[in-house]
Amino acid sequence: AVQMSCKEQQQQPSCAVVIVDHGSRRKASNDMLLEFCQLYQQVTQHPIVEPAHMEIAEPTIAQAIGRCVEAGASRVVVAPYFLSRGRHIQEDIPALVATAQQQFPGVSCSIADPIGIDPLMVQLVQSRVSAALLKDSAAASDLGGSSKATVPAAAAAATTGQS
Numbered sequence: 452a453v454q455m456s457c458k459e460q461q462q463q464p465s466c467a468v469v470i471v472d473h474g475s476r477r478k479a480s481n482d483m484l485l486e487f488c489q490l491y492q493q494v495t496q497h498p499i500v501e502p503a504h505m506e507i508a509e510p511t512i513a514q515a516i517g518r519c520v521e522a523g524a525s526r527v528v529v530a531p532y533f534l535s536r537g538r539h540i541q542e543d544i545p546a547l548v549a550t551a552q553q554q555f556p557g558v559s560c561s562i563a564d565p566i567g568i569d570p571l572m573v574q575l576v577q578s579r580v581s582a583a584l585l586k587d588s589a590a591a592s593d594l595g596g597s598s599k600a601t602v603p604a605a606a607a608a609a610t611t612g613q614s
Contacts, residue, residue: 465523465524465525465526466497466498466499466524466525466526466527466528467497467498467499467500467501467519467522467524467526467527467528468491468495468497468499468500468501468527468528468530469500469501469502469503469512469515469516469519469527469528469529469530470484470487470488470491470500470501470502470503470530470532471502471503471504471505471512471515471529471530471531471532471544472484472502472503472504472505472531472532472533473504473505473506473507473533473539474504474505474506474507474508475504475507475508476507476508481504481508484502484504484532485502487502487532488500488501488502498522499519499522499523499524501515501516501518501519502515503515503516503529505539505543505544505547506543511547512529512544512547512548512551513547513550513551513554516529516548516551516552516554516555516558516560517551517554517555519558520555520558524558525557525558525559526558526559526560526561527558527559527560527561528560528561528562528563529544529548529560529561529562529563530562530563531544531562531563531564531565531566532566533565533566534565534566534567535565535567536564536565536567540565544562545562548560548562
Protein backbone atom coordinates (compact mmCIF):
# COMPACT_ATOMS: atom_id res chain seq x y z
CA ALA A 452 0.00 0.00 0.00
CA VAL A 453 1.17 3.51 -0.79
CA GLN A 454 1.68 5.58 2.34
CA MET A 455 0.42 9.13 2.23
CA SER A 456 2.56 11.92 3.59
CA CYS A 457 1.45 13.78 6.70
CA LYS A 458 0.60 16.75 4.46
CA GLU A 459 -1.71 14.55 2.41
CA GLN A 460 -3.24 13.22 5.61
CA GLN A 461 -3.40 16.67 7.21
CA GLN A 462 -7.19 16.70 7.43
CA GLN A 463 -7.33 13.10 8.68
CA PRO A 464 -6.83 12.37 12.37
CA SER A 465 -4.53 9.42 11.56
CA CYS A 466 -1.53 11.77 11.21
CA ALA A 467 -0.21 13.66 14.25
CA VAL A 468 2.56 16.13 14.98
CA VAL A 469 4.57 16.19 18.20
CA ILE A 470 6.53 19.40 18.66
CA VAL A 471 9.44 18.79 21.03
CA ASP A 472 11.65 21.31 22.79
CA HIS A 473 14.41 20.83 25.34
CA GLY A 474 12.30 21.22 28.47
CA SER A 475 12.99 23.51 31.39
CA ARG A 476 12.60 23.79 35.14
CA ARG A 477 10.89 27.14 34.48
CA LYS A 478 7.14 26.80 33.98
CA ALA A 479 7.07 29.95 31.83
CA SER A 480 9.54 28.40 29.38
CA ASN A 481 7.53 25.19 29.13
CA ASP A 482 4.31 27.18 28.71
CA MET A 483 5.82 28.84 25.63
CA LEU A 484 5.83 25.45 23.90
CA LEU A 485 2.14 24.99 24.71
CA GLU A 486 1.42 28.40 23.23
CA PHE A 487 3.46 27.59 20.11
CA CYS A 488 1.66 24.25 19.66
CA GLN A 489 -1.72 25.98 19.85
CA LEU A 490 -0.60 28.51 17.25
CA TYR A 491 0.82 25.74 15.03
CA GLN A 492 -2.47 23.85 15.20
CA GLN A 493 -4.51 26.99 14.41
CA VAL A 494 -2.34 27.91 11.43
CA THR A 495 -1.88 24.42 9.95
CA GLN A 496 -5.26 22.95 10.92
CA HIS A 497 -3.56 19.66 11.84
CA PRO A 498 -6.14 17.72 13.85
CA ILE A 499 -3.61 16.29 16.33
CA VAL A 500 -0.73 18.41 17.66
CA GLU A 501 0.93 17.56 20.96
CA PRO A 502 3.77 19.25 22.87
CA ALA A 503 6.68 17.28 24.34
CA HIS A 504 9.83 18.07 26.26
CA MET A 505 13.00 16.11 25.58
CA GLU A 506 13.94 16.16 29.26
CA ILE A 507 13.30 17.81 32.64
CA ALA A 508 9.54 18.38 32.20
CA GLU A 509 6.43 16.52 31.09
CA PRO A 510 4.89 15.58 28.78
CA THR A 511 7.75 13.43 27.54
CA ILE A 512 8.07 12.38 23.91
CA ALA A 513 6.61 8.95 24.78
CA GLN A 514 3.69 10.54 26.63
CA ALA A 515 2.98 12.87 23.70
CA ILE A 516 3.09 9.99 21.21
CA GLY A 517 0.74 8.09 23.52
CA ARG A 518 -1.70 11.00 23.45
CA CYS A 519 -1.53 10.99 19.66
CA VAL A 520 -2.31 7.27 19.57
CA GLU A 521 -5.24 7.78 21.96
CA ALA A 522 -6.54 10.43 19.56
CA GLY A 523 -6.41 7.94 16.69
CA ALA A 524 -3.03 8.61 15.09
CA SER A 525 -1.30 5.84 13.18
CA ARG A 526 1.50 8.12 11.99
CA VAL A 527 3.40 10.65 14.11
CA VAL A 528 5.92 13.20 12.95
CA VAL A 529 8.15 14.48 15.75
CA ALA A 530 9.13 18.06 14.92
CA PRO A 531 12.07 19.37 16.97
CA TYR A 532 11.69 22.96 18.10
CA PHE A 533 15.48 23.33 17.95
CA LEU A 534 17.68 25.46 15.73
CA SER A 535 20.60 23.19 14.90
CA ARG A 536 21.61 19.57 14.46
CA GLY A 537 23.43 19.17 17.76
CA ARG A 538 23.64 16.10 20.00
CA HIS A 539 19.98 16.34 21.05
CA ILE A 540 18.84 16.16 17.41
CA GLN A 541 21.36 13.55 16.29
CA GLU A 542 21.26 11.23 19.32
CA ASP A 543 18.88 12.03 22.18
CA ILE A 544 15.61 12.64 20.35
CA PRO A 545 16.04 9.67 17.95
CA ALA A 546 16.72 7.40 20.97
CA LEU A 547 13.64 8.69 22.81
CA VAL A 548 11.47 8.29 19.70
CA ALA A 549 12.80 4.74 19.17
CA THR A 550 11.94 3.84 22.78
CA ALA A 551 8.44 5.30 22.37
CA GLN A 552 8.06 3.46 19.07
CA GLN A 553 8.54 0.17 20.96
CA GLN A 554 5.60 1.08 23.21
CA PHE A 555 3.41 1.74 20.16
CA PRO A 556 4.47 -0.80 17.51
CA GLY A 557 1.52 -0.10 15.20
CA VAL A 558 2.44 3.56 14.87
CA SER A 559 4.82 4.93 12.27
CA CYS A 560 7.10 7.62 13.75
CA SER A 561 9.45 9.90 11.89
CA ILE A 562 11.54 12.90 12.92
CA ALA A 563 11.50 16.18 11.01
CA ASP A 564 14.64 18.26 10.59
CA PRO A 565 15.29 21.03 13.13
CA ILE A 566 14.47 24.63 12.21
CA GLY A 567 17.98 25.16 10.86
CA ILE A 568 19.12 27.77 8.37
CA ASP A 569 16.17 29.09 6.43
CA PRO A 570 15.31 32.41 4.75
CA LEU A 571 12.23 32.61 6.98
CA MET A 572 14.53 32.61 10.03
CA VAL A 573 16.48 35.49 8.49
CA GLN A 574 13.23 37.45 8.18
CA LEU A 575 12.31 36.65 11.79
CA VAL A 576 15.71 37.67 13.17
CA GLN A 577 15.64 40.88 11.09
CA SER A 578 12.19 41.64 12.50
CA ARG A 579 13.58 41.27 16.04
CA VAL A 580 16.63 43.43 15.17
CA SER A 581 14.36 46.15 13.75
CA ALA A 582 12.16 46.04 16.86
CA ALA A 583 15.23 46.37 19.11
CA LEU A 584 16.45 49.37 17.09
CA LEU A 585 13.04 51.01 17.38
CA LYS A 586 13.05 50.45 21.15
CA ASP A 587 16.60 51.86 21.41
CA SER A 588 15.56 54.88 19.37
CA ALA A 589 12.46 55.45 21.53
CA ALA A 590 14.51 55.03 24.73
CA ALA A 591 17.09 57.53 23.45
CA SER A 592 14.31 60.04 22.76
CA ASP A 593 12.94 59.55 26.27
CA LEU A 594 16.40 60.11 27.74
CA GLY A 595 16.82 63.43 25.99
CA GLY A 596 18.74 62.21 22.97
CA SER A 597 21.25 59.92 24.64
CA SER A 598 22.22 57.16 22.22
CA LYS A 599 23.21 54.74 24.98
CA ALA A 600 20.90 51.70 24.74
CA THR A 601 19.61 50.12 27.90
CA VAL A 602 19.41 46.36 28.26
CA PRO A 603 17.14 44.88 30.95
CA ALA A 604 19.02 42.81 33.53
CA ALA A 605 17.22 39.59 32.56
CA ALA A 606 18.14 40.06 28.88
CA ALA A 607 21.74 40.84 29.79
CA ALA A 608 21.91 37.71 31.94
CA ALA A 609 20.44 35.63 29.13
CA THR A 610 22.99 36.85 26.60
CA THR A 611 25.91 36.23 28.94
CA GLY A 612 24.61 32.82 30.03
CA GLN A 613 24.09 33.89 33.65
CA SER A 614 20.51 32.71 34.06
